[in-house]
Amino acid sequence: MKIIKTIIVDDERNAREEIKKLIRDYPEFEIVGEAKNADDAKEMIEQNEIDLIFLDIQMPEKSGFELLELLNHVPQVIFITAYDQYALKAFEVSAIDYLMKPVRVERFARAIDRFKSTDFGKGNERVFVKDGQRYHFIIWSKIYLIESMDNYARLYFDEKNVFLKSSLNQLEQKLDNTVFFRINRAQIVNLNFIKEVNSGEGGRLKLILNMGNSLEVSERQSVKLKKLLSN
């Protein structure tokens, strides 16, 4: 039996107790920790490999949504809210499910079923970004290009692009370096999206992506990339 590591995030102790009681019926779920605010939760998520968060939306100082925006890899989320004004938003962000307090046993069971039926394995790591008024979960493997824009990183996926508050250096450290490669000071590319590699002047490589983007690799990185590609 695969153990599913879970944390509960809610500012009210009673509310956390309630979720704990409900989880007790599912022995494969292990409660790794409880957090009473977004900052505590962030630390917990970054220090442990968490599979699922039970997340209250309305919390002091930072909301549940704001917590997710701070994470580079977002675990699966089941939102919990007392009142449905946030429910629609939660659906827009395609959470596994959202639950209303007080949570009914059968409703909780359905959320667990939904969680189990979704693929939360490797290659499906996601990031949570706010684009205007809407929130998106984006699977990292769908992102083909990351560009630095001041304090933000611009993520390109499908036909769209969104901003994430993170520097390229931070991202480079956190991303899977067998998939994402830093080609120059301002760009990281997803190797799975490279269509053509051409040699340019002075040993610099030129890349053409599936989407048609033409990118130039810096001299130093060209050497590394050649090595990486020849392996």
Place this chain on the structure above:
Amino acid sequence: MKQLGKGNHNSLYWKCQLIGWSIASLYWLLSGVTFPGFSWSFAILQFITDVVIYILLTDLYRRLAIKCNLISLSPSGLLKWVIPAMFILALLYTGVTTLKLYLFKSWFDPQFTQTYTGYFRQNAELIFVGGARLMSIWLLAYHLYHYAQREIIVSRENAKLELISRETQLNNLSNQLNPHFLFNSLNSIKALIDESPVSARRAVDLLSDVLRAGLYNGSAHLIPIEEELDIVRDYLELEKMRFEERLCYKIESSGDLLNVSVPRLCIQTLTENAVKHGIAKRKGGGAISVCVKSKAGNLEIAVQNSGVLDEQLQNIGLGLKNLRERLFLKYQGRASFSIVQETPGDVLTVINIPIT
């Protein structure tokens, strides 16, 4: 929509005119069939002129009625106008009808040699009686139709107003209920049932009383401070069960003021607002103090909560806005409302109400 409605009215009016006068003229035509010397061409000429003349005559009245706005008069006010109008219309009817009949007779009947005055004297009385009858029917139908239309519009508008006021009532109700508070309280009570059944039972009692106070929809806009403070006390005790160590509170009031009347839920609205900003939005929670005292002949209600005013002002709640409005309407400027940063960590909301 309005334009369309008017068009519909107009086409209905002309249809009724045409059908009504055609039937009347047809009746006259058929009653002449058995007369000696009946001719179809003459009868049809009579028919057409009858319809045209009487439609023009009554339409003249309609134009005047619209111009003088007779349509919107009440039935009794209308009577003053309609009876003379009926006489005048009947006289006109008599005039045109005798003239028309006289002309036709002198054109088509070579043996007819009577003068118009003679013809008029001979026939006017009978024609006037018939005209009066026809014009009465016409006026009755015309004004009854408009009266009914007006009634329909009025009752429709009343229904709309009723609906709007119901909606407002319902909105007020759901604001008063404060769904976040309600569902979070229910959730805490659920947790308390296992952990501390005594507290859970207590919480159900408190929640019931707070809800009852919010649902109350009676006519008493003012209640004694004592009752208002009971609601606030229950509410804070319940929120304490939910926020636990994050909420500290105290309520102070001087005993001689307890019978003074205040607008319903005014202290409760301030307290709910204090909990929202001073406790729920702060990681570490905070303190709330409610203080009621008399000051220079006024009643001063002061609610203090931990927090920063700027953040608090950014989303000033509907409840607080409504309260401000209610105070203004109720005391016409003799009440005051203020919200200030009292100390760097505390926001103070004060209302002053004249003691009546």
